[in-house]
Amino acid sequence: MATRGIPQLQKLYIRYCEIGGSSNAIREYLTRPPKTSHLIDFANQNPHVKIIVKPRNGHHPYIQGEYITGQSKQVCVKNTTQKRIKEVMNMLRDTSGRKIVRLGGNAVRGDVLSVQGVWTPMLDIKDEKFEMKVVE
Numbered sequence: 001m002a003t004r005g006i007p008q009l010q011k012l013y014i015r016y017c018e019i020g021g022s023s024n025a026i027r028e029y030l031t032r033p034p035k036t037s038h039l040i041d042f043a044n045q046n047p048h049v050k051i052i053v054k055p056r057n058g059h060h061p062y063i064q065g066e067y068i069t070g071q072s073k074q075v076c077v078k079n080t081t082q083k084r085i086k087e088v089m090n091m092l093r094d095t096s097g098r099k100i101v102r103l104g105g106n107a108v109r110g111d112v113l114s115v116q117g118v119w120t121p122m123l124d125i126k127d128e129k130f131e132m133k134v135v136e
Contacts, residue, residue, distance in 0.1 A: 007048045008067045008096045012089065014039075014053045016061035022078035023061045029082045038086055046093060063088050067097025 014030070016023040029038055030053060043051055060078035063085070067073075073095065075088045 003096060006068070007046075007093075008069070009046075009049050009065050009093050010068055011050045011052060011066040012092065013064040013066070014051065014061075015056040015059070015064070016053075017057050017059060018055045019057065020060070025080050025082050026061045026077055026085055029085050038082065042086075042089055049093065063092065065092035065095075065097065069097050071097040071099065073097065 014026065016026045016030070018027075032038070039051070039053075043049070060076060062074050062076045062078075064072055064074040073092060075092065077085050077088055
């Protein structure tokens, strides 16, 4: 995602285990022949993103995005598919990295009901005539 034309994702860390079964999909994602590699396609489409791939043996795989704001998001990709890995990388690229903040706060609620009351169709009084006396 770009804010004012500036892409927010700076770095993308891909961490996986070289021997663990939970890293099978990510190892296949990384080691496909170069002509069909999803990672190379992603890197060519996003030259502003620095991609860092490091093995981390004995741990489950994850993908972490680091943003211009200093924030980072980490998504676990253990026992997943290559399609999900591609979706996670695109999601990290398309988000701004900011924390989700609830806007607007709480709804305003009063303890006293409206003085005017509730409107109903039976209150249509446009044809009624009223008398008013002004006291000075």
